[in-house]
Amino acid sequence: MVEGESGTLYRLIPLLQSRIAALFLPFVNNFLQNFLFNRSKNTQTRCG
Known part of the structure; x- marks a missing residue:
């Protein structure tokens, strides 16, 4: 159960x-x- 959930999570992260x-x-x-x-x-206003 946990392995399957982590597998889907790893697929979802990208x-x-x-x-x-x-x-x-x-x-x-x-x-x-x-x-x-x-x-x-x-910079333009300063120069002008």
């Missing part, structure tokens, strides 16, 4: 990881783009 990554990556992408964009804007 699925969960890919799900989490798929949900999480766009947020990270957005954050990085905004961060870099704001930084470049700040």
